Amino acid sequence: MADPILEVKNLHVHFETHDGTAEVINGIDFSIDRGETAALVGETGCGKSVTVKSIMGLLPSATIPEGEIRYKGEDVLSLSDAERHSRRGKEMSMIMQDPMTSLNPVLTVGEQMMDVLKWQGRPRLSLSKLVRDTLSTGAKAEHRTRAIEMLGEVEISAPERVFESYPVELSGGMRQRVLIAIALLSEPDLLIADEPGTALDVTTEAKVLDLLDELVEERDTSVLYITHDLGVAREVSDRINVMYAGEIVEQAPTADLFANPQHPYTRGLLESIPTLSTGIGDGIEGHLPDYTNPPAGCRFADRCPHAEAACHEAYPYPRQTGPDHATACHLFEGLPARERHESLATDPVNIGTAPWLTGGDAPGDISADGGTDQ
Amino acid sequence: MNDSAYTTEPTAAAQPDRDLDDPMVSVENLKKHFPLFEGIFQKKAGEVRAVDGVSFSIAEGETFGLVGESGSGKTTTGRSMLRLTEPTSGRVEIDGQNVVDLSDGELKRFRRNMQIVHQDPASSLNPRHRVKSIIEAPLKIHDYGDSEARLERVEELLDMVDLPREFMYRYPGQLSGGQKQRVGIARAVALNPKFVVLDEPTSALDVSVQARIINILEEIQEEFGITYLFITHDLSLLKNVADRIGVMYLGRLVEVGDVDSVFGSPQHPYSRALLSAISTISEEDELAKPDRITLDGEVPDPREKPSGCAFRSRCAHEFDACAVEEPELYERGPDQVARCFLHDDRFEEGAEWE
Ligand SMILES: Nc1ncnc2c1ncn2[C@@H]1O[C@H](COP(=O)(O)OP(=O)(O)OP(=O)(O)O)[C@@H](O)[C@H]1O
Ligand SMILES: Nc1ncnc2c1ncn2[C@@H]1O[C@H](COP(=O)(O)OP(=O)(O)O)[C@@H](O)[C@H]1O
Ligand code: SF4
Ligand SMILES: [Mg+2]
Ligand SMILES: [Mg+2]
Numbered sequence: 249m250a251d252p253i254l255e256v257k258n259l260h261v262h263f264e265t266h267d268g269t270a271e272v273i274n275g276i277d278f279s280i281d282r283g284e285t286a287a288l289v290g291e292t293g294c295g296k297s298v299t300v301k302s303i304m305g306l307l308p309s310a311t312i313p314e315g316e317i318r319y320k321g322e323d324v325l326s327l328s329d330a331e332r333h334s335r336r337g338k339e340m341s342m343i344m345q346d347p348m349t350s351l352n353p354v355l356t357v358g359e360q361m362m363d364v365l366k367w368q369g370r371p372r373l374s375l376s377k378l379v380r381d382t383l384s385t386g387a388k389a390e391h392r393t394r395a396i397e398m399l400g401e402v403e404i405s406a407p408e409r410v411f412e413s414y415p416v417e418l419s420g421g422m423r424q425r426v427l428i429a430i431a432l433l434s435e436p437d438l439l440i441a442d443e444p445g446t447a448l449d450v451t452t453e454a455k456v457l458d459l460l461d462e463l464v465e466e467r468d469t470s471v472l473y474i475t476h477d478l479g480v481a482r483e484v485s486d487r488i489n490v491m492y493a494g495e496i497v498e499q500a501p502t503a504d505l506f507a508n509p510q511h512p513y514t515r516g517l518l519e520s521i522p523t524l525s526t527g528i529g530d531g532i533e534g535h536l537p538d539y540t541n542p543p544a545g546c547r548f549a550d551r552c553p554h555a556e557a558a559c560h561e562a563y564p565y566p567r568q569t570g571p572d573h574a575t576a577c578h579l580f581e582g583l584p585a586r587e588r589h590e591s592l593a594t595d596p597v598n599i600g601t602a603p604w605l606t607g608g609d610a611p612g613d614i615s616a617d618g619g620t621d622q
Numbered sequence: 623m624n625d626s627a628y629t630t631e632p633t634a635a636a637q638p639d640r641d642l643d644d645p646m647v648s649v650e651n652l653k654k655h656f657p658l659f660e661g662i663f664q665k666k667a668g669e670v671r672a673v674d675g676v677s678f679s680i681a682e683g684e685t686f687g688l689v690g691e692s693g694s695g696k697t698t699t700g701r702s703m704l705r706l707t708e709p710t711s712g713r714v715e716i717d718g719q720n721v722v723d724l725s726d727g728e729l730k731r732f733r734r735n736m737q738i739v740h741q742d743p744a745s746s747l748n749p750r751h752r753v754k755s756i757i758e759a760p761l762k763i764h765d766y767g768d769s770e771a772r773l774e775r776v777e778e779l780l781d782m783v784d785l786p787r788e789f790m791y792r793y794p795g796q797l798s799g800g801q802k803q804r805v806g807i808a809r810a811v812a813l814n815p816k817f818v819v820l821d822e823p824t825s826a827l828d829v830s831v832q833a834r835i836i837n838i839l840e841e842i843q844e845e846f847g848i849t850y851l852f853i854t855h856d857l858s859l860l861k862n863v864a865d866r867i868g869v870m871y872l873g874r875l876v877e878v879g880d881v882d883s884v885f886g887s888p889q890h891p892y893s894r895a896l897l898s899a900i901s902t903i904s905e906e907d908e909l910a911k912p913d914r915i916t917l918d919g920e921v922p923d924p925r926e927k928p929s930g931c932a933f934r935s936r937c938a939h940e941f942d943a944c945a946v947e948e949p950e951l952y953e954r955g956p957d958q959v960a961r962c963f964l965h966d967d968r969f970e971e972g973a974e975w976e
Contacts, residue, residue: 291828405919419921420692449691450855451917454899458916476828479858479901506903520833522858524885524900524907531833535798 252279252318253438253470254303258588259315261295261302261494263539270539272298273494274547275314277566277586280438280487285464285471287481287502290491291517293536296474297345299491300440303472304342305332319438337364341436343427345443345474350427351415357426358411361395362388364433395433402429402459421452428456432463439464442474457484478517482506490514493536493547496566500573510575510602512552546578554579556599564597565589640865640880640957645679645715646849647686647703647817652676652712654695654702658925670924672698674873676712680817680866683847687864687881689857689896693924694870696853700819703851704736705729717816734764737810741822743802747794753780753805754790760812779808783838800831804838811842819851824859836863857900858907861885866957869893872922872932878951879958888912889952889960891937931963943969 261273272295280286288296301307303317305324317324319340324332336342344350352360392411399407402425415423424444431439441460445453461484464471473484481488481502488505490498490513498511509515519529534551537543543550549559559578566574566589567582574585579602584593653674660667673695680686688696702709705721714721716736724732737760740746747756754776761772780787783804794802803823810818820839824832840863843850852863860867860881867884869877869892877890888894898912919936922928928935930945937944943963952965963969 291830403918450857450899451691451895454901454914455916458914477901479903482903483901516830518903520830521903522833522836522856522862523903524858524861524910525904526906528836528859528862529833530837531835532830533834535800535831 251282253282253320254472255279255316255318256299256303257316257318258586259299259302259317260313261298261307261315262311262313263309264311265540267538268540271494271542272539273302274542276491276494276496278489278496278499280470280472282437282470283464283468284487285473285485286487286489287473287475287485288489288491289475289478289481291476291536294491295494296476296491297442298494300342300442300472300474304336304340304440305329306342337434337436339436340438340440341431341434342440343431343442343444345446351423353415355414356411357399357413357415357418358392358395361398361411361430361433362391364430365391365394395429398429398433399426401463402426402432403455404429421448424448424452424456425459428459435467436469438470438472440472440474443476445475445477445480453480460484478521490517493542494539495547495576497548497576498574499566500570504570504573508570508573510569510573510580511548511577512554512579512602513548515604516551516553546576554599554603558597558599562597563592565592567593640681640684642679642681642957646682646684646717647851648679648713648715649699649703650677650713650715652699652702652714653710654698654707655710668925671873671927672924673702673709674927676868676870676873676875678866678868678875678878680849680851682849683843684865685843685850685852685863687860687867688851688853688870689855689860689867690870691855691896691921693921695873696870697821699870700738700821700851700853704733704738704819706738731764734760734813735816736818737813737815738819738821739803739806739810739823742826743799743806744794744826746806747802749794751793752790753785753792753794753797756794756805757790757808757812760809764813766813775812776808779812782811782842783808784834798831799827800835803827803835807835807838807842811846811848814846815848817849817851819853821853822855823852825855832859839863857885857896858902869896872924874932874961875951876933876962877958877960879955883955883958885910887955889954889958889965890933890962891915891939891964892933893960931961933962939964941969 256276256278258275258277259273260275263270263272288299290296302310302312312325396407396411399410404410404422404425410418418426428444445456448456475481485502488500488502489496490511492513498514509518516532520531522528532551537547537550543560545561546559546564549555564576564578566576566585567580568585569575569580569582578597578599584590655669655671657666658668658670659665676699678686688699690696698707701707703714709722712722719732757776757779758772761775766772766775776790777787780789785801785804824835827835842848854860864881866880868875869890871892877884877888877893884893885897888897894912895915895917898915900911902908917936922932922935930947931949934940934944949961949963951959951961954960954965
């Protein structure tokens with residue numbers, strides 16, 4: 249990795265639930281270079297939001313028994329709450345998954361935007377509103393202009409009116425754009441977008457994607473884009489991390505991932521997506537495992553058409569399957585992608601080669617119907 | 623006209639022989655206006671024309687896809703057709719019977735012929751009933767055999783939707799989203815209906831689960847010749863499931879045609895914008911869709927019917943005529959019509975298409 253702005257190493261995230269400890273995130277590693285857009289892709293409940301909230305420090309109820317999150321080289325997990333707070337906004341900023349709940353219903357859009365501009369990088373809870381207002385009168389007009397400008401940039405057609413509106417007065421698409429405007433106001437170096445398009449219509453979502461693209465280009469922002477839609481990930485990202493049940497099962501540059509999808513889960517997903525030219529596949533039987541009692545070996549084994557007995561026992565640590573491609577599956581040989589797994593590699597599991605690589609016509613073989621491997 | 627790179631002109635040979643002269647379902651000028659009330663005396667203060675003159679037909683055993691953005695009136699169309707909400711006016715014929723004319727008693731008996739599968743499987747199943755009694759309910763209402771015959775039918779239906787028979791004794795809370803939706807489907811097809819409305823049956827599900835549900839729906843259709851109305855936001859999905867489609871905008875159909883024609887060469891600016899916004903997973907698909915068109919402008923308020931063409935506030939092609947009158951549906955192919963003045967011979971000068 250040339251110059252990573254964010255590095256996540258061996259991150260584990262647990263929750264205490266009434267059924268016991270939920271081991272949701274199980275040792276994930278990924279990084280984002282400066283100016284790069286990385287995507288985190290996976291189905292509902294696979295841990296995408298937990299991952300990014302851990303990065304932002306927004307999960308008070310979680311424990312992180314192990315792992316490192318480095319932002320510009322600094323280990324953010326060892327920082328105090330105040331120090332972490334000071335890095336939100338100006339340094340990293342996040343567009344939350346749900347536009348309805350992440351805007352404050354009793355404040356106008358303008359008030360919420362001004363708040364960001366006035367208080368970015370400073371804890372605001374310790375001061376009363378009165379003191380805040382006296383302190384900030386000078387900057388007010390300037391901030392207002394800036395905020396309205398930003399609303400215009402996210403293509404809100406009547407920015408002055410929206411500036412004075414309350415969130416309930418806006419349509420879903422407009423709320424989402426307001427959130428994006430707020431996230432971009434402080435010109436963060438790292439922008440985390442948690443499924444910003446999911447609540448939108450296709451035409452509005454497409455527009456939001458274009459917009460992000462443009463703004464990223466202009467400001468050289470790094471983006472972590474969360475989505476369950478591989479088509480969207482293909483459009484926006486330079487690199488893709490495919491997540492299943494709290495583990496990253498495959499990571500590669502975007503073009504490479506689509507040209508040469510390796511993990512049976514990635515292939516199953518690709519095969520399930522309805523396409524214009526090749527149809528719709530069979531899908532993947534089954535569902536996510538229970539996080540309070542996760543499988544000992546591969547977390548995908550119960551649903552995998554290629555699983556052998558060994559898959560249920562041995563952890564399929566991510567392995568290097570190409571110069572910049574790592575896959576966590578026993579069907580592939582390769583040096584461990586992480587040093588900490590070297591001891592596991594001394595005793596390799598042999599379940600043969602992936603059938604689609606040996607010319608066999610196995611389930612999950614998407615090349616058979618002219619799929620993605622041109 | 624249709625000379626752009628993505629055109630896949632349907633050949634005459636590719637046209638299935640479809641009997642639209644004697645359709646299983648036909649809708650004529652269907653309207654549903656919701657009155658709006660305001661103030662403490664609940665004075666009528668206008669109306670939302672959720673469905674405002676919709677017409678289309680579906681041949682027996684085929685799937686008609688209805689697409690359009692949120693609020694365009696898709697669900698209201700489906701529900702009015704089944705009289706789950708009372709249509710304001712229009713005609714809906716299912717298997718030769720005008721449903722709008724049926725008395726309450728007749729309607730109750732006719733219901734076995736027409737069913738619906740809802741978008742949200744969680745809220746459409748009673749959480750306090752076991753799967754068995756959920757699937758059995760329509761059988762009981764319509765006096766289907768004795769308890770033994772009903773049990774047999776429930777087992778058959780579970781097999782059909784690919785659920786283990788033991789699931790009969792579970793509660794909805796013990797099922798995943800995809801499993802719940804299979805129960806919803808089993809319940810809908812329990813009485814061998816002629817027509818089923820599928821209102822976004824997979825949009826609450828992950829793609830890997832969606833694919834299995836779609837396969838099940840197609841198997842059932844093939845075996846029993848059921849006619850479907852399939853409502854969705856997802857155009858790529860529609861391309862795979864529908865024989866013919868209708869594109870809805872503000873309560874009106876703006877384009878109707880067989881799926882290959884509409885996807886190959888959309889004839890309404892809104893259909894074209896929708897198609898261009900599809901995100902794809904291959905180069906092949908990327909080439910198969912129009913270049914990205916972004917829609918500017920505001921979506922009109924559904925309470926105020928705009929003058930002229932309803933789409934004009936967002937249309938890049940708008941010209942003088944569009945504000946004056948509403949375009950009709952112009953014929954654009956053997957089975958394709960589009961509601962846009964660009965196709966009116968009178969305006970060849972002002973119109974720019976392509
Ligand atoms: N019971 C009702 N009373 C008043 N207005 C209603 C009612 N039901 C629907 N509407 C309005 O009718 C219009 C069409 O709604 P409908 O639910 O049919 O849209 P849809 O196309 O199914 O949208 P979505 O894709 O979001 O499901 C909307 O403007 C909606 O607000
Ligand atoms: N605060 C929490 N307490 C307990 N469990 C949680 C919490 N937040 C998320 N989870 C669980 O973690 C898993 C991953 O959730 P999430 O990251 O939201 O998934 P997604 O990939 O859809 O964003 C789910 O099983 C979810 O129920
Ligand atoms: S390790 Fe085994 S079970 Fe897991 S994905 Fe690979 S083949 Fe399937
Ligand atoms: Mg999430
Ligand atoms: Mg609807």
